[in-house]
Amino acid sequence: MTVTPMGRAVTVLGADRLELRELPAVEPGPGEAVVDVVYGGICGSDLHYWQRGEVGESVLVDPMVLGHEVVGTVREAAADGSGPPAGTPVAVHPADTCGRCEACLAGRANLCPALRYLGSAARRPHTDGGFADRLLVPGHRLVPVPGGLDLRTAALAEPASVAAHALARAEALTGGVRGRDVLVTGAGPIGLLVVALASIAGARSVTVTDLHDRPLRTAERVGATRVVEAGEDLPAADVAFESSGAAQALAAALRAVRPGGALVQVGQLPGAGVTAPFHLAVGRELVLSGSSRFAGGMGETLATIAAHRDLVEPVVTAEYPADRVQDAMTAARDPAESSKVLLRFAG
Template sequence: MTVLPMGRAVMVLGAGRLSTQDFPDVSPGAGDAVVDVSYGGVCGSDVHYWQRGEVGESVLADPMVLGHEVVGTVRTAAADGSGPAAGTPVAVHPAQTCGECPRCREGRDNLCPHLRYLGSAARRPHTHGGFAERLLVPGHRLVPVPAGLPLRTAALAEPASVARHALTRMTALAGGVRGRHVLVTGAGPIGLLVVALAHLEGAAAVTVTDLHPQPLAVARRVGATGTLTAGEPLPQVDVAFESSGAPVAVATALGALLPGGTLVQVGQLPGDGVAGPWHLTVPRELTFAGSSRFAGGMAETLATIAAHPALFAPIVSAEYTVDEAEEALAVASRPERSSKVLLRFGTP
């Protein structure tokens, strides 16, 4: 069973067209829970569907409920005991996978060819997202939020899991970030979460670049030891994470790597390809690798956030009501004035 929106939901109808619609309540099956949604984080993909009607190769063909960064409280527990009890604060895992293909069996379910992600137009019918008052959710896709962690901060669970997966990729490829000089290009929400996690993992230094002063100021609050405006000369670094998705940032990151360095690409790059100083990869023996979404659950990520809530809280920059959804997406589209923007459902 997939996730189904219930109650009032935020929908994108086409490029530049946002609306709300009421969805009927659905009786849960034995393995389904009902969640009262508290917060939904606005992702760049939500903004792109609203602005352009597409995200890369995923083109909006029908109206779709947005949102894949969702936290709330279990209203009705799954009758078969497959999920948390009623009253439990939870994060909703956004991915539906087959569990049977070679990638799923390897523990790389983020690469499942049958994957469906909340709020995605990659397949038709589209997969409705979680920007709704209530959700019908398979119980096994609910991850309990640690006691004492505010749901406003727990709303970072999905993007923080994406950032954590990028660091896991770096560990597999290059031994991790501990004791190393790390470069992060782009101080959007994912970049900021990479900064915080690299700081916690013992990076010797974390240098962050961005076009705007406000996200760089947030970067300093969450663990950056140095910040630079894009275009300024960079130090030579051991490893780099490119989170902006800008082709020029890829070139910048490659040029900053010391011999033997590794670049993990987290930001979505343009579909028509990227030109850059790829000639450097041979004499310097550089490694370039992608990082897509995240594999496994979110429990470890939530535990990390709960252990350091003051470090992660500054990444949430604003929250808006459902009635202010269009304003929320507009603010989220302006990185010079926002980091992670939340939609609030119900009572905080």
């Protein structure tokens, strides 16, 4: 069952072509709820579709509603009881998977070959996203927001789940971050959330490197014990999370990881032309892993955000009403000035 946007919807038509379109209301089926969207977080993929009309191999062919980081309030509950009741603040799970393949049955639904993600042009017809006034959503894809957690901070549920999955990869491969020295390259929203979650998980130290001063100052607010400008010498680390997607950062992280350590690649690297000192992985017996989106639900991540709200909320640096989407996108594409930028809908 798909997610259907209704009302005003942020629609990308191609490179540098963005419109706020009015979409018709649709009657919900038995397993569908209606959600009033309150916030949508702008992700790097939204920016790529807006700026270039593509994200990696996913090329925009038809108009598509953007957005996969969405929170709001249930207006009409699913008639079959499959979701939370009306009035419940919720996060919308962005992934639709088959539930039957080997990956899904192994708890790795993020690798499902039938995966559809909100606001993605990976398949055709494209999968519309959630940047709209209202959404028709399968009830089982609604995750209640813990009591006392404001929706502005809860809007970090999806990127925080991505960060949590990266930490889970480190846990599976090398025992995790507790009591260890951690390096995070790239202090964008995902990198900052990795910093916060690593700090919460008991890392001995968390060093962060970035090109810009403002995100480094934000990193200190969310748990970094040391910040380093990109290009300077990095301290040795047991576990590194490369979240910038830059080949230079990957090379620096590989050089910083101690023998027997691990590197988790979270940022999306270019499809060609990446060179890095991978020979170090042999002599140092490094464990290297990618980390793609996240597996499972978002309930545990929302509970963590609620328990550590003061540590996490500095990641959100601005919000704009939906009718100022161009301003919001312009702000979000400037990493020197912004971390997570939110669009605010009528809610």
